[in-house]
Amino acid sequence: xPLFTPILHETFVEQVHILAAELEKDDWTPSFIIGIGRGxxxxxxxxxxxxxxxxxxxxxxxxxxxxxDAPLIRLAERTRKGERLLFVDDINDSGATxxxxxxxxATAGAARDHVRFATLLDNRRSAExxxxxxxxxxxxDRKDWFxxxxxxxxxxxxxxxxxxxxxxxxx
Numbered sequence: 001x002p003l004f005t006p007i008l009h010e011t012f013v014e015q016v017h018i019l020a021a022e023l024e025k026d027d028w029t030p031s032f033i034i035g036i037g038r039g040x041x042x043x044x045x046x047x048x049x050x051x052x053x054x055x056x057x058x059x060x061x062x063x064x065x066x067x068x069d070a071p072l073i074r075l076a077e078r079t080r081k082g083e084r085l086l087f088v089d090d091i092n093d094s095g096a097t098x099x100x101x102x103x104x105x106a107t108a109g110a111a112r113d114h115v116r117f118a119t120l121l122d123n124r125r126s127a128e129x130x131x132x133x134x135x136x137x138x139x140x141d142r143k144d145w146f147x148x149x150x151x152x153x154x155x156x157x158x159x160x161x162x163x164x165x166x167x168x169x170x171x
Contacts, residue, residue: 002163002170005144007120012149015120015134016043020050022132023086028116030086032056034075036097039090042150043120047088058087060097069104076108084114086132090148091121093139093169095128102128121146143170 007015023029030053035044037059048055058071075085092098098117105115122133125140145163163170 002145002160003143004147004159004163006147006152007149009149012043012120013046016046016050018134019043019047019088019118019120019132022118023051026132028084029053030116031078031083032085034058034085034087036060036087036089036101039148039150040088040119042148043090044088047118053086058101060101072101072104073108076105076110079105079111079114080109082111082114085116087115087117089117089119091123091146092117092119092126092128092130092133093121093123094166095123095126098126098128098130120148139169145170 033044033048033051033053033055035041035055035057037057038061041057044055044057047053056071056075058075079085087098087101089097101117102115106112116132117128117130118132119130120134122130122136123139124136125138145159147159151159
């Protein structure tokens with residue numbers, strides 16, 4: 001049975017402020033914040049408001065090509081024209097999502113130095129690294145299944161099913 005750890009709304013807002021501060025002190029400013037659906041959409045909206053930067057989205061979790069893969073081709077083209085894209089997700093756990101997005105963007109010819117990633121939680125043992133993070137975790141020490149505010153409305157059976165899909169993260 002996984003340990004479900006709620007992320008309180010106040011904690012989530014603090015994490016967004018940390019990301020905004022990280023962006024503020026960097027000399028790299030994105031043209032757009034890109035929310036990665038589903039878990040990165042709420043953080044991207046909040047970060048967009050905190051920074052005043054416009055937001056777009058890619059619905060990666062839908063696995064519907066028109067909303068997941070096709071936008072990446074258009075976004076890659078924008079990077080070749082000089083636009084900078086900051087992709088935002090809730091957690092960099094295994095690195096699978098970020099790895100898939102980076103690979104798809106590279107295949108589409110994205111300018112590599114015009115793409116960066118930010119997450120609220122960043123697993124130091126992830127296969128992928130992010131440029132911005134609000135909090136670092138270590139999956140060797142923390143096996144919790146984090147429940148973000150937007151997931152808190154889901155039935156427990158849905159949370160159980162999500163956690164069961166990746167048992168190695170919480171075992």
